[in-house]
Amino acid sequence: MESFLLGALNPIAFTLGPIEVHWYGIIIASAVVLAVYFSVREGKRRGIIEDDVYDMLLWALPFSIVSARAYYVIFQWSYYSRHLNEIYRIWDGGIAIYGALIGALITVVVFCRKRMIPPMLMLDVIAPTVIMAQGIGRWGNFMNQEAYGAVTSLAFLQKLYIPSFIIQQMNIQGAYRQPTFLYESIWDLAGFVLLLCLRRREHLFKRGEVFFSYVLWYAFGRFFIEQMRTDSLMLGALRVSQWLSLFLFVGAIAVWILRRYWKPLEPWYVEGITKFDK
Template structure:
């Protein structure tokens, strides 16, 4: 398969790549699905969009940060390029991890600091912004909508939507050819013929593994598994944890076909993050399954 499409949709007056366009599409699909499914869980749309805003901001910053760390050998001599996201270079792991942490932070602030304020005369937020503003923020309509929110149930909606969003969002990476992979003689090897493609710069007209297509198949498979686990895997939050396990295992093996910077013992950054996720997620799933079994 040969792909000769220009990685950029247009370059003037602003720069827009296929990667950026489909990332926007993937995020939009994920938010739409979460909002649609949330009504069945009695989660207000305002909650979804409030959390989504934090997830997007945290995801963008995290994706760039993890990429810069991985390519520090380049960025330490080109510091001004760190902020030039349009040049390309984000890490999906950074988006997933920091986006999740950012969204959870929003929920924590809305719920727990609001509960503290409701039960005490003073909180750090009251002292910081004043009683009137704090009271309006914490006891207004948004506070009421967050107060009884089940974070686990929300995460279980996020997981399958995120899998679908990633699947479509990666289409831009397939077109751009910016993720360099090892050469292959297999029939499904892909050749990037456009001179602005990163793969062409590295491999010329030699075929390489379509690692992003492999990852799209992984996330599509994860969606099928998660969708069939709805209502069958408890307690709340375990579907999200299961997605973390499936993605980490698949990404660990796919990563061996990518030519990213080696960090330790022949392993790349994504390998180490995958192992870290598995170290966290597998025990959580096992312990929660044990507790649920004992409770029953």
């Protein structure tokens, strides 16, 4: 029981003079590096050259960060309208993953069109690594004590058989909270493993369908996990992210079915770039 007497973990990893380096930033940066590494390896197998992946990242990363912060600020405008000087402070947390995904998706499509790379193939290549990065990135929320759920009891958390340092970090403002960051991290990493196991199977995924599988998996899990969170913006009977998850889930299924009907000759994912793409 002594471990439960410890305080919350320090969100600041170290300082360089007046600069504070937060664990949040370190974790997010580490997730991005791993995602790029795995994307480059898979891209080579599908005929996408390494430099194209790096160049895409140089465009997608800043746009996704800006759109992620903009999404969060827009839906928290009642607060930020009174604290304009905090809008840019992303190292304190407060970036919305759906905002990042929207910004990254637009950037990838535009970039691929200009480089004459099939956009859906690029999305297939990076989709598993994106959900991996999302799973790792949730630990940045953990360090900042955010993205948590409703009040619960110490006994409930102990029954989950999770490490004591996670339980203690979920003691927020004098009450234990549901570790929804952990639920989503596990769900995302499970999706990453599943996509890795399935995506290279012959005659399973047409081009674009690895990406649709990612959307379906993430949206399904996020819909239910979001219900447990207490820091989400409501829109009618559901939270904003739940509405978006529902839209993406239904939309991905619809597009998947329609593409199979309208484009029966679409290449298989494992074929990579074909002579018809050149």
